[in-house]
Amino acid sequence: MLTFLGRRILSSAIVLLGATFIVYMLLAYSLDPLEDLYQSTAPNKEQLIEARVRLLDLDTPPPVRWLKWLGGAAGCVIGQCDLGSSWVTGQQVTSLLGSAIPSTVQLVSMSTVVAILLGITVGIVSALRQYTGFDYGVTFMSFVLYSLPSFWVAVLLKLWGAIGFNDFLADPSLSPLTIVALAVVAGAIWQAILAGPWRRRLLVFGVGAVATAALLAFVSATGWLLNPQLGPVVIALLGVGTAFALTAIFAGLRNRKALYTALTTVAVGVALWYPLQFLFQRATGLMIIVLAVATVGIGALIGWLFGGADRSVSMRIGAITALVVGLLIFIDRIMQVWYAYSNASKINNRPIATIGSQTPGLNGDYWVETLDTFTHLVLPTVALILISFASYTRYSRASLLEVMNQDYIRTARAKGLPERVVTVRHAFRNALIPLATIVPLDIATLFGGAIITERIFAWSGMGTLFITSLGRADAAPVMGYFLVIGTLLVVANIVVDFLYAALDPRIRVNA
């Protein structure tokens, strides 16, 4: 194993080295940092050119310059990075990267999580409903999403998502016709997902449509969007719904211990809602993270206390339920500052932002700032989700379909296990294995590939750093960008190899 790891790291390092050489040569020959000086009419043109040549060491042949750069980059291994500095702004590349990386992480992390969860869910449902209208619809949708140019989608999102929605907020009431249309669409989607004989479909359609219509009518009539609130009652209702849904999927409703765990967790969460409000007044980012970890711990603890033969199932369900309830409480708290936020003079009732990562000069406590970050994140996140969602759907669908045809699934059915157990415990877990090997690579790619999204939403992350530096013929930041992305990709590849070997016992790592 260790030999394999060593060899793998060595070969990856060589690959990375070669790749930096290719990029360095390409940059050296494609960029001309003297271009502006050649066209200048300054009287001391010659001296300026000479000075810049000396500054950038242009008389040295590029391969030698690459070696020099490599010498500085090699320092990263011992913690003394020297990636040169941008000659346009004079800033160190390491400090440029230091400010770009966190904002890209912020942008990418949320969309990755949502895209994975959503993509896998839709893919699994689509596979379980193979060759139905829903399946064909999802397949078609994923093809459309594959074919959408990201820059076009992003601008459309700005047009409809931001400007349209903000205009709508000026008078947030839906016409009855819109409500009916949306309700019919929602009902149709629900019946397609739940499927079954036509009578059941009709029932699901009716319930779904009526519920949607009621919800929309309520939202429209009360102007809920202007001052949204959940409150403990709605949190409790949603929590109980989650508890039942999670138990039904992962343990089966006959597993009383799991169900009671989930319901107790919800009760604890709702009971804590009021005291938490006082704590939240002095909230910081660290406190929220600590609370989130504590929430998961409490959920798991409740599951453990209920005990029983299948303790780990209860603990898992307790932890997930706790996380959902905690999230609801968090959202509820953020909603409380919505009204004040959107009426602030800086926002002026147009809460969904189209550019940047925060509103300059907006003073507020932790909650206002968090909400501000969210309103800035929402559009780029949706844009990124739309891009990566399709591939997760396709992969999880294909993967589950393949697993469902395996012999051990037939065995599981043959020994009389309920369909839920066969799907969730036998098929779903194994279907996730190929996905686990795609996710790290995808994250690494997304990290560097958010170039277009960042540019359109004026998000000053890695992509912007790359594009602006390339446009200014500034090679050092581009090399720094590539070093981060390339290392990330190479590491992701190694991680994938080991993940695969760890998850699938049929695969042995041979040194």
Next chain:
Amino acid sequence: MTTSTPLSPQGGEHHDAVETNENALELKEVEGLSQGRIVLRRFLRHRGAMAGAVVLAIVVVLATTSIGWGPIPGWWKYTPTQLLPVENAGGSPTLSFGDGITIGNHPMGQDNVGHDVFARVMRGTQQSLLVMVVIGLLATTIGIVIGALAGFLRGRLDNLLMRFTDMVITIPTIMIGAILGAWVGGASPITLAIALSLVTWTSMARLVRGEFLSLREREFVDAARVAGASNGRIMFKHMLPNAVGVIIVNTTLLMASAILLETALSYLGFGIVAPDVSLGQLINEYQTAFATRPWLFWWPGLFIVIIALCVNFIGDGLRDAFDPRQRRIPTRRSMARAARREAASTAVRVDVRG
């Protein structure tokens, strides 16, 4: 194999019976046909792929005949570079569906200086299609040669070529595309396409290598070698035709991503730049006007989506057609029909529940 969904396991065995029947029917249908004919038949039956092919053909014909190609004049009255008086207020499209369809002088509108958007979009479509096709052909060729050499000759050369492929893969396509685009930027679409082909061949090379690694163990390769065929002949005359399915499918998917890559680069300003026109470049040029003159922004994007979607659908159809494990998926109704036929011919009642 069973197509029964987990929700209706009770119908499983009936489905299986019908399915064997369907298989037999299909086998009888393709009896005596060559592999190529079978693939073509399957492809022609794939509804999504056929729709994609038809729409793509319409787009190609529209783009090439309307404003002409090179020196050949087209039937459309304006050229992409002509400056015309702005007709409607702000240059909005004259296309209307009021009473009957009126096309008018500028069906897709005009920009603020009076260019006819239809002519420009057609020109952009031509350029983008050209880039797409050249990338598809060139990247496929490079990928085949590298993959075939690595997979067939193995050993040190394989190692070297695959490490080189890894290096190119490590560099994000859009990044290296932007660098190359900055280098050849403003050059003709062909130059851009050649530059982009140099980075998009990697997946093809890996696939072809894998395919060749397994093909070279087959008997017909030994037979060819015994017959005295040279390495080059074995590779390109004997093995390549056997890998053609994978290659064609991957080429179409490559083309679909190529058009998105080209438009993205042109949008970023590192691909085709003004005064030359491409679909991505048009969106770049007009994006500031998306709130005031949305039609400038709509049409080029729509054409990108249409082209990419069609190519993706064709690729999907080809994949299904080449995959020997794929069968036509019988709809519930056709399965019921087959079952009725079966029941009538064997006088055994088969109950198919929906």
